Amino acid sequence: MLIQAVLLLLLHCLASTLGQYELCKSLVSTDEGSVWEHYACQPKPASMKDYMRIKVDPPGITCGNPPERFCTLENPYLCSDECDASNPDLAHPPQLMQDRERNGLITYWQTVTWRRHPEPLLANITLSWNKSLELTDDIQITFEYGRPTIMVLDKSMDHGRSWQPYQFYADDCLDAFNMPPKRVRDLSPANITRVICTEQYSRWVGSKNDKNVKFEVRARFAVFAGPRLQNMDSLYTRMESMKGLRDFFTFTNLRLRLLKPALGGTYVQRDNLLKYFYAISNIEVPARCKCNLHASQCLLIDGNLQCQCEHNTTGQDCQRCKKGFKAKSWKAGSYLPAPNGTPNTCTIAGSPSGSNCECYGHSNRCSYIDYLNIVTCVSCKHNTRGQNCQHCRLGYFRNASAELDDENVCIECNCNQMGSVHDRCNGTGFCQCKDGATGAKCDDCLPGFYWKQGCYSNICDEEMLLCQNGGTCYQNQKCICPPEFKGVLCQQSRCEAGKDCNGASSPHLSTATLLLCTLLSYLLATLTPH
DSSP states (O other), X not given: OHHHHHXXXXXXXXXXXHOTTOOSEEEEEETTEEEEEEOOBOOXXXXXXXXXXXXXXXTTOBSOSSOXXXXXXXXXXXXXXXXXXXXXXXXXXXXXXXXXXXXXXXXXXXXXXXXXXXXXXXXXXXXXXXXXXXXXXXXXXXXXXXXXXXXXXXXXXXXXXXXXXXXXXXXXXXXXXXXXXXXXXXXXGGGTTOOOEEOTTTSOOXXXXXXXXXXXXXXXXHHHHTTTTOOHHHHHHHHHXXXXXXXXXXXXXXXXXXXXXXXTTSOOOTTOGGGOOOEEEEXXXXXXEOOTTBOSOEXXXXXXXXXXXXXXXXXXXXXXXXXXXXXXXXXXXXXXXXXXXXXXXXXXXXXXXXXXXXXXXXXXXXXXXXXXXXXXXXXXOTTEESTTSOEEOTTEEEOTTSOTTOTTSEXXXXXXXXXXXXXXXXXXXXXXXXXXXXXXXXXEEOTTEEESSSEEEOSOOSSSSOOOTTOEEETTTEEEOOTTEESTTSOEESOXXXXXXXXXXXXXXXXXXXXXXXXXXXXXXXXXXO
């Protein structure tokens, strides 16, 4: 018993020294013996520049191919520096934005110069981690030879499929983005997630020491936690209660859009364009793996960051319950109540808290149907249906790459309304098409049909329904006929019986015409004097 007491004391001391939300569980003593007590937990912050993948575009924006000279704004006419991709000592590739600089030697990525002015000098730098992360401190980008006059920091929460601005930077926000300039310190608790434009990091001051551009995270934290971040409980409480606050600091990718280089406080001087370019020596992204408060460790496994999930959760972000532990809907852990939070542990199917019904995390309510003697899930979410929310709603089909407990298990059919019989599809996502329509979504036409708010049979084409007598087919919809022919396929002559194609009289005169001519000849003969 003494050894057990000492062990419990050591574990308690360890928990108190590791800090807030850094332990997922602790061994505690109860009347029934020692049991594990679970807490909300999260990994420690880390420098994410060691794990980021960098992509620079457009192609050819990095200097050195072909080699070129460049100047600096401090010495604009001393153009003795050179960038040459084929020489390691003169090359400036993208990976130098994340290297550890040794011996005090600054290394940096650099673009081509603005020699093509007035064409804009644009560059995008995309940073990806293939993992959801949460910012814990200021993002800092270090520019050599001047900070950009105009730039945008974007973020993505879906691995680069969609983007949204994080912050705008300009020496004149109204002129560049039609936004009034703001500083983070001007924000209040109610609008702390507002996207702002700042002039703080873009104006030219002529000092080599003013290299850094920041996305201020600590200043936003300080609005709730105090200037020295001493009241983190207040911040974590706001994270739970304020809609969108946690998501504001969450991202999978970041992107720098460099729109205008440093100008040295003047207008563009066209007589020396070699002094205008972008150069970045370092990018710092202090963050932690987003594990939904279900893990205290995040490890690099097969080149990707992976949460070491607790609380019977699984997935790269601990975003779902393990198989067999889906008795109730998955939930992220909660920071409340302080100081240990709520783990929201996934429970085993059949446990008392699970109502003895498996709903695959798509419902947290069950109902007993007396006359059928079954328990069924109620109000299935995520477009599911069925006794156990195991089927997809009409208009949706099963995502073959997702498990039954995945929120994206059912995909919308998206049948084309004009080309399909109805909005339902089969188990592989193929819709039932109307006559002439084809394709998984019935948004294309079979050969012999053309699309016009649905599929219609071709009037003519280049294979079967050919225009006749020299007619030409226009968009499969009509034959354009020569003047002397008509009809759907130009198959009919415009020449009527008795007339040639130019409308001239035929030599075959009618009987009435012959009689009339004879009569006129007779009258003319009798009236003429002899």
